[in-house]
Amino acid sequence: MDQRFSYLESLACPKCSSLHDPRRVNTVCECGSPLLAMYDLDAAASRVRKDSVEGRQRSVWRYHELLPVYDSSNIVSLGEGFTPLIQASRLGAEVGVNGLFIKDEGVLPTGTFKARGAAVGVSKAKELNISKIAMPTNGNAGAAWAAYCSKAGIDAHIVMPKDAPKVTMSECAALGAKLYLVDGLIGDAAKVVGRSSQSHGFFDASTFREPYRVEGKKTMGLEIFEQLLWQSPDVVLYPTGGGVGLIGIYKAYQELLQLDWVSSKPPRLVAVQSEGCSPVVKAWEKRLKECEPWPNPSTVAFGINVAKPLADFLILDAVYKTDGCAVSVSDQEILDAQRQAGRLEGVFMCPEGAAVIAAAKKLRESNWIETGDRVVALNTGAGIKYPETCPPQPTLISPDDTI
Numbered sequence: 485m486d487q488r489f490s491y492l493e494s495l496a497c498p499k500c501s502s503l504h505d506p507r508r509v510n511t512v513c514e515c516g517s518p519l520l521a522m523y524d525l526d527a528a529a530s531r532v533r534k535d536s537v538e539g540r541q542r543s544v545w546r547y548h549e550l551l552p553v554y555d556s557s558n559i560v561s562l563g564e565g566f567t568p569l570i571q572a573s574r575l576g577a578e579v580g581v582n583g584l585f586i587k588d589e590g591v592l593p594t595g596t597f598k599a600r601g602a603a604v605g606v607s608k609a610k611e612l613n614i615s616k617i618a619m620p621t622n623g624n625a626g627a628a629w630a631a632y633c634s635k636a637g638i639d640a641h642i643v644m645p646k647d648a649p650k651v652t653m654s655e656c657a658a659l660g661a662k663l664y665l666v667d668g669l670i671g672d673a674a675k676v677v678g679r680s681s682q683s684h685g686f687f688d689a690s691t692f693r694e695p696y697r698v699e700g701k702k703t704m705g706l707e708i709f710e711q712l713l714w715q716s717p718d719v720v721l722y723p724t725g726g727g728v729g730l731i732g733i734y735k736a737y738q739e740l741l742q743l744d745w746v747s748s749k750p751p752r753l754v755a756v757q758s759e760g761c762s763p764v765v766k767a768w769e770k771r772l773k774e775c776e777p778w779p780n781p782s783t784v785a786f787g788i789n790v791a792k793p794l795a796d797f798l799i800l801d802a803v804y805k806t807d808g809c810a811v812s813v814s815d816q817e818i819l820d821a822q823r824q825a826g827r828l829e830g831v832f833m834c835p836e837g838a839a840v841i842a843a844a845k846k847l848r849e850s851n852w853i854e855t856g857d858r859v860v861a862l863n864t865g866a867g868i869k870y871p872e873t874c875p876p877q878p879t880l881i882s883p884d885d886t887i
């Protein structure tokens with residue numbers, strides 16, 4: 485039987501339905517919409533079994549049939565994927581949710597789930613013979629792409645706001661990327677990249693201008709289903725900036741449903757944002773299909789400081805279709821939840837991940853989450869990347885003191 489490494493068939497536009505050839509370099513559709521990878525799932529369903537996947541290496545590449553790389557020799561890997569799904573019973577008891585799980589993405593290369601998108605995006609860039617990329621970032625994506633580009637021998641030009649987390653700047657330096665700091669926000673960085681890509685021939689790897697990063701982030705969803713023995717959790721809480729992970733998890737569900745590997749209803753997807761930047765929440769509350777740009781966005785959860793996500797319509801669609809919701813939390817609630825999760829579960833969460841815990845509390849209080857629900861909270865990165873968010877509170881002592 486004809487076994488393919490990838491069943492990628494085309495790139496499809498979710499707005500105008502036009503199809504694009506994945507053997508070429510693609511960005512967005514002519515109509516301006518992001519493109520999504522489409523697989524021959526009927527063929528895959530008859531040739532790949534979920535129990536054969538279960539026996540494979542613990543990495544995102546165990547799902548290679550549902551990833552866009554055609555030739556395994558193009559895979560650029562730093563050991564990404566299959567992160568733990570931790571049963572958070574002590575935190576769950578305080579929050580009032582019995583079935584609370586933390587999916588801890590902080591253990592990935594470069595310390596965030598951006599490694600998933602970078603592993604798949606850079607591998608596909610290598611397959612397409614791309615030799616230099618440029619990308620705007622709030623920090624973590626730049627660090628992840630710097631790492632994978634270095635391994636692939638691709639030049640990386642990273643543009644970030646000058647207020648981005650310092651650690652991510654050091655990562656770019658250590659990983660051989662060219663770093664540019666802009667006095668502005670990620671949208672300003674995106675404009676610089678767009679302009680420079682045209683004049684210098686960089687491939688523009690911005691969120692959703694590059695079609696394959698979402699495929700990497702989709703593996704987060706595939707793992708959640710596999711780790712729950714191919715059952716949907718009731719709720720997945722996701723800290724939403726550009727929304728790549730949320731859209732990816734929904735795409736994972738749809739593909740698994742079509743493969744007949746899951747049969748349950750989808751999890752209710754929750755877009756969690758910060759009160760200082762919540763365009764998705766505002767749009768959801770008004771039942772809009774797209775977001776209005778958020779004026780002067782600002783939050784400690786820098787990874788979700790995105791004023792107007794390019795794929796806003798896909799985020800909102802996934803939330804509506806799954807009976808999910810969108811909720812915002814304050815910076816103080818985020819910082820409190822960060823210490824609470826650390827104290828009870830041994831996980832030092834990034835502020836974006838902590839936002840999700842704060843949101844779980846709110847949604848439990850309003851009864852949107854019920855006490856028996858199985859709830860997956862995504863900790864999208866390691867708290868150690870943001871030391872300034874959790875300053876130590878030591879008791880100072882002298883060498884003669886007793887504690």
Ligand SMILES: *Cc1c(COP(=O)(O)O)cnc(C)c1O
Nearest residue numbers: 624725726727728729787836864
């Ligand atoms: C980028 C990022 C997010 C938001 O991811 P999107 O896919 O852009 O919504 C959340 N948490 C962390 C730590 C990030 O780096």
Ligand SMILES: [Zn+2]
Nearest residue numbers: 497500513515
């Ligand atoms: Zn289109």
